[in-house]
Amino acid sequence: YNRVWIPDNEEVWRSAEITKNYKAGDRFLHVQLEDGTELNYPVDPAALPPLRNPDILVGENDLTALSYLHEPAVLHNLKVRFVESKLIYTYSGIILVAINPYKQLPIYGDAIIHAYSGQNMGDMDPHIFAVAEEAYKQMARNNKNQSIIVSGESGAGKTVSARYTMRYFATVSKSSSNAHVEDKVLASNPITEAVGNAKTTRNDNSSRFGKYTEISFDQSYQIIGANMRTYLLEKSRVVFQSESERNYHIFYQLCASAMQPEFKHLKLGSAEEFNYTRMGGSTVIEGVDDRANMVETQKTFALLGLKGDFQMDVFKMLAAILHLGNVEITAVGDERSSISLEDKHLSIFCELLDLNCDKMAQWMCHRKIITTSETVIKPMTRAQAVNARDALAKKIYSHLFNFIVERINQALQFPGKQHTFIGVLDIYGFETFDVNSFEQFCINYANEKLQQQFNLHVFKLEQEEYMKEDIPWTLIDFYDNQPVIDLIEAKMGILELLDEECLLPHGTDENWLQKLYNNFVNKNALFEKPRMSNTSFTVQHFADKVEYKCEGFLEKNRDTVHEVLVEILKESKFHLCANSFQDNPVSISPFSSTINIRSARPVLKSPNKQLRMTVGSKFRSSLSLLMVTLNATTPHYVRCIKPNDEKLPFEFDSKRVAQQLRACGVLETIRISAQSYPSRWTYIEFFSRYSILMTQQELSINDKKQICKIVLQRLIQDHNQYQFGRTKIFFRAGQVAYLEKLRSDKLRHACIVIQKSVRGWLQRKKFLHIKQAAIIIQQYFRGQRTVRQAITARTLKQTWAAIIIQKYCRGYLVRRLCQLIHVAAVTIQAYTRGFLARKKYRQMLEEHKAVILQKYARAWLARRRFQNIRRFVLNIQLSYRVQQLQKKIEEQSRENHGLLERLTSLASTHMNDMDTIQKLELDLEKLTAQKRTYEEKGKKYKEDSEQKMLKLENQNKELQEQKETLEIKLQEKTEEMKEKMDDLTKQLFNDVQKEENQRMILEKNFQNQKQDYEKEIELLKGEIKILKEEKTQLQHQIQQEIVIQDGLKMEVEQLTKQAQKIPELQKEIELLQTQKLDVEKQAHSQKRELREKMSEVTKQLLESYDFEDVRSRLSTEDLEHLNEDGELWFAYEGLKKATRVLESHFQSQKEIYEKEIEGLNFKVEHLSQDINHLQKLFREENDINDGIRLEVSRLTSENLVIPDLKQQVSELENQKLDLENRLQEQAVKLKEKMKEMSNRLHHELEGDRTQRDLEEKLDMKDRIIKKLEDQIKTLTKTIEKAVEAHVPTLSKEYIGMMEYKKEDEERIIQNLILDLKPRGVVVNMIPGLPAHILFMCVRYADYLNDADMLKSFMNVTIDGIKQVVKDHSEDFEMLSFWLSNAYYFLNCLKQYSGEEEFMKSNTPHQNKNCLKHFDLSEYRQILSDLAIRIYHQFIIVMENNIQPMIVPGMLEYESLQGISGLKPTGFRKRSSSIDDTDTYTMTSILQQLSYFYSTMCQNGLDSELLKQAVKQLFFLIGAITLNSLFLRKDMCSCRKGMQIRCNISYLEEWLKDKNLQSSNAKETLEPLSQAAWLLQVKKITDDDAKEICEHCTSLSTVQIVKILNSYTPIDDFEKRVTPSFVRKVQAMLNSREDVPQLMLDTKYLFQVTFPFTPSPHALEMIQVPSSFKLGFLTRV
16 A cells, blocks of 8 residues: 655654545545554545655655655655755755764865865765856856855754865965965854854854855966955844853953963953843853954954954944943933943943043933934933943944944955856755844845745756757746835835835834835735734735734834044044044945846835935845845755754754744645656666666667657656656656656566476475375385285295296297397398409409509609700700809909908008007107106196197198098099999900910919919918907007006006105106007098008009909900800809909908997097096195105005016016017018919919800890999999998997987987986886986986086986986876886996995996995985886876776776666766766776776886875775765666676786786775675664774774665665664774774875895996987997
């Protein structure tokens, strides 16, 4: 049976279940209450009790998601959410209903703000931050101003809600400037609360004024300022408070701070000493420290720029008000009163405000009446004087309040123009008390205006929704409260009559009330006269009827103070007091002028402009301006509800809540929605939820939208009950409940079918088992019984005889059958074998004949083929041998030619070496002479060195000139060769006949010469090997010389302390320097001489080749003979190949030799640099020679080392002499060999003329000549290129440094850091190659011992890395690349620092590469800090990339398809599309993680850093998913727990695939895993509670309770978690000491550590790729 709601006096509505079918016309409804009480409830057939929603729809985030929309459903939904789920926020269409929990909740931290930032309003649980985010988003998206209207009763939480809204804007829109505008905006709240809030019976911090705060934003939507408008301050509270109430907080803060030194001049005491603060009898609020609040107020004043002087002026005014309240007024008779001039408080009041005490005492007891003829001074009674005093106090406080608000607005002003703003309206809600006066009338009037605006906005939104979805628009009847507003503000309305009565001198409240009776009683249905009162009137407001007492209306509306008292205050010398009472005060709202919108209804003005405006007219004007502002913005509504009057946490008084729901317009919204189509589902939601009601044929359709339409038309016959929109389906009230019933019935029927089948199967299985057991028992029983009956002597004998007969009979039959089968088998086998034998014989006979024929035929063919092949091979061999012989002759001749050239070059080199050796001898003699006379020639040393440098430059110039002459000569020779070849072609045919007679003779001579030539080649090769060995020995000697120089260098450093021997050592070292310079000059001269020799050899070869002899010896017959079969062409091709090989060999030998010379020069240059470095050291030591001489006596014992040094110098001289002798010997040998080679080459050229094969090539002569000419051209070009080509340096042993110049630093940084692209260099590259190159440059600076160079390079390197990270702060690949390189650079600085702790893993060769001169520990610290910065930015970029995927992939996406079903989301939809193809899935997260992982691996990021990054990412995934789960009640279900667990398993599998189990990333998901388990586990018994407490160790108590309270069943078969079970779990968890924090900090970063991992790469093996564009760097 259905369940209904029936009215109840206590609970407002009670749930009941119908126990008997109701028929039309029944007068009673038979129901049973939840407590089991049977009840016959009388009903009206025209108005049946409202139906109750299915339990599955109870507790929804949005009240509009309920199928049945009415007051009891709304009240019950709010109660379930508030009491059971502890959720204080609920949507009701466009309204956010906020119920005051009277308890601090952990749902307002920065983590919650960041969780709601950027989210759609329906994506998360209802929250005040969601409304603020929606307003901010609409402002940014539409460039339209927004308003947030917060209303409610006193104590409902309006001020706190407005404060949280402003805090949200300040957090999400922080500006980049240092102005801290957001902090100033937030600081305005404590000040306005201090001067405008007070304790009431309903609220400890009740706002006693209305406030509209405009928060201004610039074009980038960052806060730039704010402006505040206030409405209807409750001034009467200054002079009167009801029992248990307080005055404004600021008075008690002042009294609590009275003993502070800065406040002693105010002469204050405790709050109990002053009438204005002790009137309510409650001066202290429990849990509130007024002294601390005063400190906070002063801080916020200072934050707004309101310094101490201003604050003290304000406090003076406030203290003066308190003292004014204590002024004693005594009665003098019945008509007069007086104040004593000795009154202490009056004196303090006048002293603080700098007033005339006598005047104040007089005019507080007298009043001045001015008529047309005279001025009358009239004394006042004591009561009148007290009223005048109180009016003055209220006036002072009112002006002070407005002045403070004005100064706050000035502090929040901003230069320029605002782009948009968001207004936050914190205004009193509808009020009705036992006694309602002028204040309640104004408040309810304001709420009428706001309600009218709200109704129109709701109606407009409904209309827009229908138009957007293409739904036919139907007129909706909604309550229009314009008649009530007209009653109050129209012409001759209540307010105008009140103002009119105030203008009359003798106007009274009674007269005004009588006018109201006369004008409205029985004429306006909204105005009534109470039956039992003549001093009240009743107005029918939109929420309820309110009875107002007319007493005090006129006085409060006038708000007058005697003019004389105001004039006294104007004359005050205290500037704040005087300025506050000026006739034309400064406008309080400087920004109000920016609103250029006129009201649709003109504001009524006072008929007499000369008279001041009344309170009512002022309020009406400001309210009209407020409505204009709200109408020009997009409003958002927050309705604050007070759950009970006792301020008990999470106690729900249904009566009070229902009253407030009616008053705040929530039920009106529900009523408007319920009249049309209140339930609205997207197609995807409907399909997911009700796919169980669809048939297989319907599900086969691809279009889900079409499926939904077909199913609905089948399920709901009345098509008027729903409408199909573009993205949603609209249902009338009750239809969703009907569909839920169908779904539950279908599921229940499916369960019954499953149960039936399972139970039937179990019963059948049991029955068959029993049946089988019974049959077995019967079988054994019957057999036993038969055996017992059959066992007798006769039956046994008969049985035995029958068996024997059967045996013999069966044997006979079997034998007979066997014999028959045997005969048949033998016969078949005989015939078969005969047939097969005959067939085989015939086949063999045929094959034998064919084989004989084939044998003879194949033999004949083979012989024929062999003869043909033999003839062909003989012909080929003959021609091939001729060709090979020709080719061999040509190759040998070319090889001889090349060898001759190399030998001549070597001979010229050795000749140069001899010359250099002779010069060295002369130089050595000179050096010995210089050694003896060093002291005399020390001054001339510099001049000699300069002359030598000039000589070197001259020699270089000469070399360049010689090079140019060589090139010119080479060109001339090539031209001569061309001319000779032309002559050769002309005379070729004439000389052919002459060669015929000499051919035979030359052939014999050629063979003999060939043999001799081969022997000579072998000898030449041996001699070349000997020369190479000698060359290597020379290189070794030079290297030994360098080693000796290094030893000398080390010994010289040790001898720096020996002052007496320093001059002698300087002589020897400078001697070495001059020797090295001479060696360098000799090397240049050798190079020049080599080139000269090469030119001479080429000239000799060209001259020795007599082309005329060749021409004369060729005859036409020989050429014709050579032309047969084209052999001359093949011979010529072989000649070309041989020529190319010889040329390449010649070039390689030449380049090798020049490389060796260049290498020697390079080493000599380095030696000269070392000597220069030593000279610098000696110059520095000369400055401290005086101090060293004092220690001569102590160092004499150490002078024994000097003879060893001299001995080493002499050995070096001897080695040089030996080197010179060897060079001379080699030069002599080379000269002899050059002569022999030239003679041999002449003989070989003569032998070439005897080639017989030329006889056969006569017809190819033209082509041969042309090709020879081309060949000569190519030879000349290659020679020119070889001369011009740059000879690379000789490959040598590197020491792991990069030589660079200081001016190249910027190029290094630009090419290696700023312009380097990671994707272009990471492939096939060692990890951290840029870092290694940078460190090799650092080593070079350290090697030079140049501190400035090293410091400069380190600074520009670090600046370059900072710059590239800054320029690419959002580029993940670039950050990954430079994080890796910064890490490797840091490790290199550690590994080669020379510190023992970092050298343990180094190889001996790596230890030699350590830094020698500088300690870079400070730069290591700077680089470490930089690496940490890069790592943090790297993590931020990864988090920003993956963060949008986390919630859709981990929480919303169904990894296990089909196990969860969507529920309706009401007005706030999460999706409006039919397909979710663009949403992120779990695969998206895994792909993003894989991309991060692969990029980090490609960039060579260390495995430990990679693990830390993955751990940080997994923590973010777990934290964001868990935080979203806490804020989304619709996700807290058992099935969603299964989905989350499945997604976690995917992440764990990913870790396993990437071998990252040791990263501890899995542990960061433990809170999320436990939350998923908590959603799935049973939550009923005590054991379940104990298991939850033991298992959920990573979740805090607050988090566990939150999940349990938020647990939401998706189907009727699931049960909610009972409040008692939650309390039970909470009690068990009380012993835990964890942080009471709900949200995980998603900004938390694990501490990063950079492990030291030494580089395995040897620095000397590192090469710079050409893509780096670092060709100006030189490997050392």
